[in-house]
Amino acid sequence: MTVLEQRGTYRPAPPPAWQPRTDPAPLLPDAEPYRVLGTGAADRADPGLLRTLHARLVTGRRYNAQATALTRQGRLAVYPSSTGQEACEVAAALVLADRDWLFPSYRDTLAVITRGVDPVQALTLLRGDWHTGYDPYEHRVAPLSTPLATQLPHAVGLAHAARLRGDDVVALAMVGDGGTSEGDFHEALNFAAVQRAPVVFLVQNNGFAISVPLAKQTAAPSLAHKAVGYGMPGRLVDGNDAVAVHEVLSDAVRHARAGGGPVLVEAVTYRLEAHTNADDATRYRGDAEVETWRGHDPVDLLERELTRRGLLDEDARRAVREESEALAADLRARLHEDPVLDPMDLFAHVYAEPTPHLREQRELLRAELAAEAEANADAEAQAAPEGATR
Amino acid sequence: MTVLEQRGTYRPAPPPAWQPRTDPAPLLPDAEPYRVLGTGAADRADPGLLRTLHARLVTGRRYNAQATALTRQGRLAVYPSSTGQEACEVAAALVLADRDWLFPSYRDTLAVITRGVDPVQALTLLRGDWHTGYDPYEHRVAPLSTPLATQLPHAVGLAHAARLRGDDVVALAMVGDGGTSEGDFHEALNFAAVQRAPVVFLVQNNGFAISVPLAKQTAAPSLAHKAVGYGMPGRLVDGNDAVAVHEVLSDAVRHARAGGGPVLVEAVTYRLEAHTNADDATRYRGDAEVETWRGHDPVDLLERELTRRGLLDEDARRAVREESEALAADLRARLHEDPVLDPMDLFAHVYAEPTPHLREQRELLRAELAAEAEANADAEAQAAPEGATR
Amino acid sequence: MTTATAAGAATAARPATLAQALTRALRDAMAADPAVHVLGEDVGALGGVFRVTDGLAAEFGEDRCTDTPLAEAGILGTAVGMAMYGLRPVVEMQFDAFAYPAFEQLVSHVARMRNRTRGAMPLPLTIRIPYGGGIGGVEHHSDSSEAYYMATPGLHVVTPATVADAYGLLRAAIASDDPVVFLEPKRLYWSKDAWDPEEPTPVEPVGRAVVRRPGRSATLVTYGPSLPVCLEAAEAARAEGWDLEVVDLRSLVPFDDETVCASVRRTGRAVVVHESGSFGGPGGEIAARVTERCFHHLEAPVLRVAGLDIPYPPPMLERHHLPGVDRVLDAVGRLQWEAES
Amino acid sequence: MTTATAAGAATAARPATLAQALTRALRDAMAADPAVHVLGEDVGALGGVFRVTDGLAAEFGEDRCTDTPLAEAGILGTAVGMAMYGLRPVVEMQFDAFAYPAFEQLVSHVARMRNRTRGAMPLPLTIRIPYGGGIGGVEHHSDSSEAYYMATPGLHVVTPATVADAYGLLRAAIASDDPVVFLEPKRLYWSKDAWDPEEPTPVEPVGRAVVRRPGRSATLVTYGPSLPVCLEAAEAARAEGWDLEVVDLRSLVPFDDETVCASVRRTGRAVVVHESGSFGGPGGEIAARVTERCFHHLEAPVLRVAGLDIPYPPPMLERHHLPGVDRVLDAVGRLQWEAES
């Protein structure tokens, strides 16, 4: 009962404008993150799901390693690895139906490729040949978002629009622990709750925003507790337990799809690598902490479970290994080729039709490129004078 | 216990970076707003406090009426009335010590004058002669903030700075229900909690943001429930019960001053008038709702209590009435005089020293004004030719 | 396309306000295309603080004309998501300065999504922003923010100055497959013009300036709230023997160099007039590009008459800030006419 | 004022990077005045992503150099509050595009607080923003956002291009009683110059441009990341027989008309060079004001060489966007030299 429902000498009936006010209890996350692996519940996990998750996690780990290696070879401009977070990345993609939408942040290329986007296209931003390498409509994956938390209102608007159109579409939006501090996080969750938009917000709490640890990011009991302030359920899950993440996200997607409105899921995980290849993590954290978390590795956790239940024989291991290596080899091969770029593309998509001043600049660049090509041809001709007559 | 403190086969000790995580229970507001008037607790309320609150409420009501009347006479550009919200306005100012700071929003001139700022100075923004009419340092009142919620981070920074300096200063920041949807609200509360800054956030939930009712603003159980997402206590209070608001805010100020960090207080109240004199409230709400709330009027509530306890005799009533009328008369008189403005002031405070291009523009305006004065003099001379020789 | 209520009505031009023409444009656009959605603060039952969305929620329902929570980044950000799904959101920002919280969404997403995705994900979004002063608004209610939007590639920036353009340009903005910042001159909301609401002006293609008054002595280049000032100045200038041409840009992006330069080449002199501050404002760009293109036709440097480079003043002092007829005439007087003789 | 470590050290100029000079300026300012506080994302243990705040948290403690939560409006907004209480906050925005979330705080409060309070509440705030491209950054990491800040009265906008200026201008910015947007050219962070860190250049007064290279044929007006390009172009131009003067603005607000116009009056020709987009960018303002003031000294219109009017390109294409030596020389070639003969 709220003040508005009280009756008394001075207090008349509550004005309808105050309705509805809800009971916070069902919105609060459990005190303890949900987990399956290592608990009795693991026995009930579907073997097929366990195998799929395992294959995707192992491949994801390999993908992360390969992408990081490619930065060292100068084939990627930068790579923010999700090593250690594969359970979240993979589950986020697997719980969605084809018609659903994924809204990744810049770290979430693994979720993007798990959803079916070609890895080279997924890495375009980080390779440096264009901003987004895939058509967002093909797999219903929004562009990787670099400005933190800004993709969250997009997910809300899209889910809201789909609902208005009567389409049965859920949007799953990913954000980091650091990103929860941004105003856009707040505004997105509030809009989603008010509009009962079918959105699942997945916060990967990996302990750090670059160098800043969670304790400097928030004083909340957990990030999932933020949900109650918007009137949506908050769920806390062990983000390194792929089965648990998959289950919690599946529930959340089902809840949203059924018209129950948005859900906030905090997956507690850990960024095992530095922020990106350009970062030096030794400046702000010790090896001991990292080692501690290595003991709670998502791939290991799942492998132990599969092994315990006898679901992982040598053949299965080999198949997964081969699949991973194939992915890595393909990535290596295709990223070692230089992309063919047309500088004129710079003007092609600023507007549907270039403005007059862009057309002028386009002609300027065209002339420059022609001059450059000519100069190059001359230089080649001079370098190989005997070929000049060919 | 959180996931990080669990021990098990796969799960090592929690890394220190995850600490601390707090218990949400003490942060949650009560299900029912706190109130004193009309309950047994009213008997314990200090008579002196009751009388002071009453005098200020009555004066405040009169102030609101007078200011609104002045808009009709064209003496104020606009006035957002706090009629119906006087309990919050008055209590917010009274709970602070001299050394504390008040951060008002544009609706909170009543709190500002209750803190001691001259009413004409407090109304400068709304009169239209300058943006802020008072020196913020004189009474430690920040400028009225027009862009919603933007004053909240200022309060946090100021309180944080004071704490760093070792000063025993609390900042109380006021915002509306609508303002809680802005990103700045979120960022401010989060910063305050992380830095344990001594800030009290007072949300006056008056049911509307212009025409938008609370139900379209949030789906939260209450606005006070937002506190838990930042790790600060949230308190819900009947905003029309001046004694309850005073008590809850006093507690919050004490908590903040003692180093306990920030507190979020939601005062449930009602905007009895239109948004401002320029607004037409009949477009979006019915009389019935307003009437319902008139039955829960903060001045009435308090008068009944004073009367019940025999604290309000005719002398006291007369004294309060006289005080109110004196304030109103002073306001009328002083606002009916046109302020003397110097257009050159437009350039005086853009920077400590005007830039060269501002100096040029200043000279241009000076020349224009001189020409204008000359033309006026000529016109006068022509209008009164016989005076031309004087 | 006309709406039901228009059918069979006897049509005739009669005075309408610029605000009414905007309302009519929204209504016609919503009737013509179910993908058009209006959202913002107080746009529903209230009809917006300037009543531009008056009646839309009643006619099309709250799902088509939606009161949002009070959060501008959230409004624009969700509108981006709606556009991604194929809707054509029309966002109302309540006042110029209250669009600033949405600046990151605007610059980092709205302006870039088409380019980012090589054209795969265009954002047909209209962002209506009441702008400019002259209405006695208190702080933050009178900013001229067009310089920010002009400097952001990927946005169209359009502003009407007449009743007919209010309709035509808003329809064009909503029809555009690109995001349009649609700047509505606040102090012209109540300006009236004969206009036939039953036969509204055809949709203008965005990007064409128009000569509002032909003249031979010099060109006044202007837009939005300053158009009436320039027309008045042109009338007054006749007394001084100057026959001024007045060009209404209508669109800052794309910029119609052709129309502007043709005029300046004819007259040989130009003054850019706008309410926005001078330093770093639109006039610098306009003067620079006109000078680049018409240097040898210019008898004098292109001058600028603009708002002062100060935070927008309080109501009682705003008249000293706003470029008025006298300042325009003074500038015209400084166009080095001696050189003529 | 020198710090303890400097005492008694043998001093001599040796190569230092621009980033190192900035660090030194912060350290000296913090040592000189306990009111100076540094705050931002990752400025503590990490020393900032460009290491400009390296060592400050260790030397002055986390209360003086503070890692904040990840929220730019919150950072700038709390810095405003700190300044209100008499501190001198120095805020780091991690990258140009990540200052946009703080736009409302910047425009609606930082730029206006002094004016709003008739001088009673000045905000001595420095907002450091790494800006510009050329470092292979992915989307949102290479914006040139100076046009937005220039168009906002109440802000100073300053940008160093040399190691010595990095120190001197940052000290001056922190010493200023007004808010200063301090734009750090990212691609010059690692540029080196002989510089004596034990006898740092005296603090410059903000607002004076400097002639970096005298010349007689034409003036290149530039700042920040484009200064080295212009100096290189000036060298290359000698081969064509052009003796170019290069003016480094150092401060966009206040703008040093005197130095710039003196140069243009001497040379009679000018090209403005910057990395920011051309349309609505700083060059328009500069060209317009130079033309207004030097019209009869100009042999040709003031030209602009700038970034393209597109969203900043991906790393592999950025060289086509950035104004380079060839584009500068081409523009110089278009300064109507025929007219000479």
Ligand SMILES: Cc1ncc(C[n+]2csc(CCOP(=O)(O)OP(=O)(O)O)c2C)c(N)n1
């Ligand atoms: C609005 C904005 N501010 C700053 C940055 C710079 N930045 C990139 S990643 C990052 C840390 C993000 O931390 P978190 O949200 O926890 O995600 P994680 O990197 O851990 O996946 C920062 C500060 C940014 N991308 N966007």
Ligand SMILES: Cc1ncc(C[n+]2csc(CCOP(=O)(O)OP(=O)(O)O)c2C)c(N)n1
């Ligand atoms: C950032 C911003 N957006 C929009 C507005 C316009 N506006 C002024 S008051 C108001 C409603 C405020 O509602 P609430 O926060 O509940 O305060 P109340 O008016 O009820 O006191 C709006 C939308 C504003 N001032 N600032």
Ligand SMILES: [Mg+2]
């Ligand atoms: Mg993180």
Ligand SMILES: [Mg+2]
């Ligand atoms: Mg309200």
